[in-house]
Amino acid sequence: MARQPRLTLPGYPYHVIQRGNNKQAIFTTTADYQRLLDLLEENAKKFDVAVHAYVLMSNHFHLLATPKTADGLPKMMQAVGRSYVRYFNDAQKRSGTLWEGRYKSTLIQTDRYLLACMAYIDLNPVRAGLVVQPQDYPWSSYLHYLGVRVDRLITPHALLWELGNTPFAREAAYAELVQGGISPVQQAAITQATLSGWALGEADFVADLQKSTERRVAKAAPGRPFSVNKPNQKQPE
Numbered sequence: 001m002a003r004q005p006r007l008t009l010p011g012y013p014y015h016v017i018q019r020g021n022n023k024q025a026i027f028t029t030t031a032d033y034q035r036l037l038d039l040l041e042e043n044a045k046k047f048d049v050a051v052h053a054y055v056l057m058s059n060h061f062h063l064l065a066t067p068k069t070a071d072g073l074p075k076m077m078q079a080v081g082r083s084y085v086r087y088f089n090d091a092q093k094r095s096g097t098l099w100e101g102r103y104k105s106t107l108i109q110t111d112r113y114l115l116a117c118m119a120y121i122d123l124n125p126v127r128a129g130l131v132v133q134p135q136d137y138p139w140s141s142y143l144h145y146l147g148v149r150v151d152r153l154i155t156p157h158a159l160l161w162e163l164g165n166t167p168f169a170r171e172a173a174y175a176e177l178v179q180g181g182i183s184p185v186q187q188a189a190i191t192q193a194t195l196s197g198w199a200l201g202e203a204d205f206v207a208d209l210q211k212s213t214e215r216r217v218a219k220a221a222p223g224r225p226f227s228v229n230k231p232n233q234k235q236p237e
Contacts, residue, residue: 005215007199008070012107013052013157015117015194016077019060019100026059026088026098033139035087036061039080041153047076050155053118055125055140062121064114066157077103106193107209107217109201113190114159118145119178120190134178142178147171 020026027033033056040063044051048068055062067073085098108117125137134142144151145160147167163173193200199209199217206218 004197006074006105007107007197007213007215007217008067008074009107009209009212010067010069010072013064013066013110013114013117014073014105014107015121015190015200016063016065016073016103016105017060017194018063018077018081018103021097021100023059023100024098026061026084027056028092032088032091036080036084037153039083040076043076043079044153044155046079047072049073049076050157051153052114052155052157053121053141054153055121055137055142057124057128057139062124064117064121073105104194104197106190106197107199107201108190108193109199109205110157110159112202112205113200114157115177116182116186117190118174119180119182120187122178123181145171145174 027036036056037054040051040054043049044065049065049072050068051063051065053062053064065073065076067076081099081103088098089095108114122134122140122142125131125140126134131137134140135146135148141151141154143149144154145156160170160174163177164170189200196219198219199206201209209217
């Protein structure tokens with residue numbers, strides 16, 4: 001069965017996952033992590049893709065990004081993927097594939113899922129048991145949103161401005177949001193939508209989205225919407 005074409009509509013945020021082949025490590029040194037970030041920054045500018053959040057794990061990475069053109073995100077990912085494989089193979093004196101096929105992605109409804117997806121990305125190292133707090137992990141965009149460092153790769157989404165009237169207020173609000181976490185149901189919804197390639201949003205959003213493309217955007221009618229938990233809200237058992 002032929003694989004379905006990508007859902008590539010400009011102006012919408014996408015959650016992206018790229019994995020190493022057979023779960024192999026795609027980073028072995030600090031220089032490797034920095035090389036991928038440099039390639040992302042270079043090609044995000046080249047192909048007009050705004051990267052809102054990222055996390056680089058040992059054998060995969062996540063992005064949250066909004067392309068300005070229909071082919072911007074695929075071209076960026078292709079350029080980054082090819083360049084990084086050449087670099088990594090040369091550095092490791094190896095040959096062959098590095099990636100587990102093409103990247104996975106889902107178009108997300110901004111007002112319902114963008115902040116939840118950012119928290120999902122920032123909490124990835126915590127879920128993996130690498131750190132206790134997300135700010136302790138160096139290879140994510142979280143420290144940028146805490147105001148600890150300036151990350152040139154990052155273009156904050158306009159929705160972030162609604163978190164506060166000053167940079168300090170926005171930083172504090174976002175930190176509180178991430179500390180509040182996301183529920184297992186939210187986590188599963190984001191993961192499943194990304195791996196399947198279906199759009200993630202409420203029924204009305206998905207129905208309107210379908211009018212913009214001949215490509216199917218959902219396998220079935222979406223369920224109840226999910227939202228970011230309020231800070232200190234108890235997580236489901």
